[in-house]
Amino acid sequence: MAEEIDDNDFYRENFSADSDWEVFNAQLAEILQKWEVAVDKGRPLQPEELYQCKWQVKTETLDLLRNSxxxxxxxxxxxxxxGEALDSSAEKTHCHHDLMCSLNSFGPPIRNGSELHTLARIYGLRRFVVLHPVNAANYMKSTSEFNFFLSSAAVVAAEVSSVVPIFVQLYDPKWNFYTGVSLAPTLRTNFRLIGLEQAPEDCQYLMGLLTLFHDKVPAAYTQAARVSVRTTYALNTVRIRMPLYVPFDHGLSSEDIVVDGDVERLDVQSFYALPHGYTPESRTECYLAYTWPELSEHVAFDSAQRTEFVPSKAPLGQIYLSVEASSYLSCCLRDYLTVANINRSLESYVGRNFSGTSSGAEQTNPFDKITEHKLTTSKRDRNYEAPTKANITSRLPGPMTVSELKELLAYLFPEMYPEMALYPYAKQATKDKFDPMRIKSAAPDSIVSRLSCLLATCHAHLGNLEGMAQLWAAFTRQLRFLWDNSLTVPGIT
Incomplete structure (x- = not known):
């Protein structure tokens, strides 16, 4: 009788199971078919159209080898x-037409890569697919990873009859290193890059590039090459520097908000103490671009010794302006959205005794000062002198000095500080008519509107939240002084 053999001790390799490469190819093919990459319809591109049109980006994520x-x-x-359709006599796709078209070879100088993808700028492509790791820190850096994804891109592109080029991003994303493949019924284009630490001296000029080009084409090809050249000159950056002007102070010397020179005074009736002008980061960049399109290599000469590409001989010259301007007021309003979420109390900024009425150790009821009867039969004349014992601005921690804080209070209470006040409240002969569209708005040139302007200015330029708290504490002290002395609050219609 034959001896029985236990099969559990043997290792069996299941060659019929799908590998990770095959699974990834199947998933990638499904995604490309959903995007209809086999459809190739369109029209010829207009000059610089890729730099002006809107781009649609679709993204899918696949999990593979512990990486997304x-x-x-x-x-x-x-x-x-x-318009007219592209010529398909040579069995070319839109990709090959775009590669050979020189109308989108040169675009406007772009400061960052977020406005237009690098592949669209380099090759002038209107449509392409990019494979890259979701986490930029886990970029592809080994040969096995390169071969895995590049072979997948080539196999899947042929399987789904893709007319859209497929690229794979290699190495660190900041290098913009892409390699890929593009297929057509009778053509195949491989997009390959070579990274060099330093460009060879011969390749820094057109004659060296033409020599390199002729080394790549067959010797029997005798037709002259056609080249297009553009030289771009970056002019000095012009910074938009408008001074910050506030009616209560004309001596601010901060480099961020004041420029050298005289600052014209503004009428308080037409402009309040709101931050205005542009932030120091605002600037205007100017570029001059000179283009020589579609030249024969026999009439184009450029080397280290002599060059024909001088701006005065350029057939086409353009100037590009890139303006980035952010106003103080828009930044201030945007920052106010975060102020509403502050949970800290006023005491945490300026201390417990911010009202200036008691030391904090007293056990008296603070409401007694409000309800205490001190009103007299006749009101005092408003032409009073500045207080000397109120200590309104003393012992208030904050970024502003006592003199700066007094200038703010002189803008709010001009009659209390006659030697410093520059803008008294305007006397209104008749009462303004009721405006239902301004139910929640303060009256023009009132104490509420001036206080709002000063709080905005403090938040933008005089200490942020600490400066706002310091001004508010001084404002409440001033109101307490007016109440205790039976004085009228100015700026109230």
């Missing part, structure tokens, strides 16, 4: 009539 891979589909949304 993002598949991005970029497509330019071309507007206008279709």
């Amino acid at each position: 891979i993002a598949i991005d589909h970029y497509e330019a949304r071309l507007t206008g009539k279709l």
Whole structure:
């Protein structure tokens, strides 16, 4: 009788199971088919159209080898009539037409890469797919990873008959290193890059690039090459520097808000103490671009010794302006959205005794000072002298000095500080008519409107939250002084 053999002691390799590479290919093919990458319809591109049109980006994520891979589909949304169709006699796709078209080779100088993808700028493509890790820190840096995704891109592109080029991002994302493939019925284009620490001296000029180009083409090809050249000159950056002007102070010397020179005074009736002008980061960049389109290599000469590409001989010259301006007021209003979420109390900024009425150790009821009867039959004349014993601005921690704080109070209470006041309240002969559209708005040139302007200015330029708290504590002290002395609060209509 034959001896029985236990099969549990043997290792069996299941070659019929799908590998990770095959699973990834199947998932990638499903995504590309959903995006209809086999459809190739469109019209010829207009000059610099890729830099002006809107782009549609679709993203899918696949989990593979303990890493997440993002598949991005970029497509330019071309507007206008279709016009004449592209010539398909050579069995070319839109990708190959865009590669050979020089109308979108040069675009306006762009400061950052967020406005237009690098592949669209380099190759002039209207549509492409990019594979890259979701986490930028886990970028591809080994040969096995390169071969895995590049082989997948080539196999899947042929399987789904993709007319859209597929790229794989390698190495650190800041290098913008992409390699990929593009297929057509009779053509195949491989996009390959070589990274060099320093450009060879011959490749820094056109003659060296033409020599390198002729080394890549067959010797039997005798037709002259056609080149397009653009030289770009960056002019000095012009910074938009408008001074901050506030009616209560004309001596602020902060580099961020004041420029050298005289500052013209403004009428308080037409402009209040709100922050205005532009932030110091605002600037205007100017670029001069000179272009020589579609030149034969026999008439184009550029080397280290002599060059034909001088601005005075350029057939086409353009100037580009890039303006980035952020106003003080818009930044102030945006920052106010975060002020509403502050949970700290006023005591945490300026101390417990911010009212200046007691030391905090007394056990008296603070409401007694409010309800205590001190009113007399006749009101005092408003032409009073400045107080000397109120200590309204003393012992208030904050970023502003006592003199600066008094200038703010002189703007709010001009009659209390006649030697410092520059803008008294305007006397209104008749009462303003009721405006239902301004139910929640303060009256023009009132103490409420001036206080709002000063709080905005303090938040923007005089200490942020600490400066606002310091001003509010001084304002409440001043109101307490007016109450205790039976004086009228100015600026109230």
